Amino acid sequence: MDDTDDTGALVPIGVFARRVGLAPSALRFYDDCGVLRPAHVDEVTGYRYYSPDQEPRAVLVRRLREAGLPLVDASVVLDGRPEAARAVLTEHARRTRDRAAAAQAVIEDVLRALPGGQPRSVVRVGGAELSSAVRQVASAVAPADVRARFPVLGCVLLELDGQELRLVATDRYRLAVRVLRPLSVEGAPHEALVDVDAMRDLAAWSLRLPEVSVEVDGGAVVVRGDDEVRPLPTAEGNFPSYRLILDALPTARTRVVVDREALRGAVATAGENGPATLDIAEDRVTVSGRGAPAVAERAILTGRPVRISFDPGVLLPALDASVGPDVLLEISSATEPVVVRSADQGSFTTLVMPVRRPDEDD
Template structure:
């Protein structure tokens, strides 16, 4: 009998426990849920029936928004340690619930094209997307010199609606799946200030439709409607930027809230240096170490510097408990995104590491 006869393939196991195969691979990489057997020739992963309870618990913890570092304690710690982690997480969830409601107050942007299209989205989803991409728009002085950097690009396609913004140091892309689509793929540019105003309006509706025709943008929600003026500018070719990124050589997964707090609490203007040391992320400003955080680090040790004023908004705009940094080199743009949710991606330019200068 083959060794795998009593085991389940990753696809079968994924359906049994309610996790995607990609999530199972991710949890394998992070030592959270190792397969019972890996075929040395094909690399296929196989799971035992006895692993189902752990997998379901992993899924439930992640659905509750728990960071992997805390989830590992619940999975492998003592009962007392698990209870303390769970109670602490529940308390933080209650404290942030109110701010999460008010945090949804931004909306739409960026379309250009003469074709006609109508898509339908959730009002809250659109507002959340605006909240995520808007921080990547350039500051007012830069917008005066380069008006296009004060705009958000809205791309409408049958499978996805995308919001894109950049200030040349950051690039934010949020993808949404429409509930319906009619017409032709098109794109339009809109002012970020106009889009933020529309976002507050769209929050009142469970669903809204976005209609684009000859560069005109109109939103409809439950009998009400709003016009969103289009901007006649040429947006940078963000797809070329994404396609030209080298392959990531280093990956860092950290508690997003803890990393954000460590940077903000340090109270320095920067530059901020991040350094990986085994499964630790070390933060330093101009040399002295300010914080050490638990992290999942893959690849060789890496040292990279950022402007905190650029990195912090990228962390704020993320979703989920964990943040993933994908680094090709200390001089190339760094991909900042949720560790297990791919609908929102930010590119952040690093800066020169001056901490080792004589």
């Protein structure tokens, strides 16, 4: 029997299985479940035959199952409305990330408990790049009075994960994340909390060096460069789950690009006596505040107009830490965290919480 037999363009289950990367037993199972019916079943022999135009659906079924999607959810993706499919996939991605994070945490705990502890990790990065990253994230560290009550908010989180070195800091109203792509990485994933003052000293020292190595071994952090060794004091504690915050961000409905220095000046002036309010519409960002004249700056707007207010003490450091002449604000609503991105540096992200508008307090 050839591939087409007397069923024309149809092919038997074995041929179809090889084409789409599924086992014949899996195809029979998906037929029984109603997920992927054959185009034709021989009434005498019971042989199943499939049409070439069924290949995209079969490949999609295979990919969804490889991603661990339950058949109930896979059916929504295959046959449901696009918005329902997006919702199912988004929720499955969230669950998958949560499970992976939980598994990683357990594995790291077990590794630390084994004789000899967790293997040392070493990353090599440019000295100036590390210095810049520290400067950017350190602006989000909590002030001294808050650190006294919550010591971890006075630290920078160093996170070695796969091929990235991440520096993270937050004061609960801002969250700054800078991702570095190391020159080389050795060892297992690690993380450590380092006091921000020690990180600032490190930044001043590393700025002049072509490269440095960051070594994390258990709870100890050592930085080497130019034949000099700098141990960094580490702290104990649970750093806020910043990944959950980032993953929970709603979709931005407003994106606006504006001159960074112009926006900074307008916010500083408008916020001298309270919050600074940004009216974003058409091709303008108009900044106003109590007792200050409104200032309009040219902008590129994508999405909905919005009116939103900020504490200048929170927004200004985020603008100062950005790089380049432009800044991008991604806004989902007037009450949700706003993503502040450097238009010229996608590896640095800051989250800034808005405040109630002055007219809402009246």
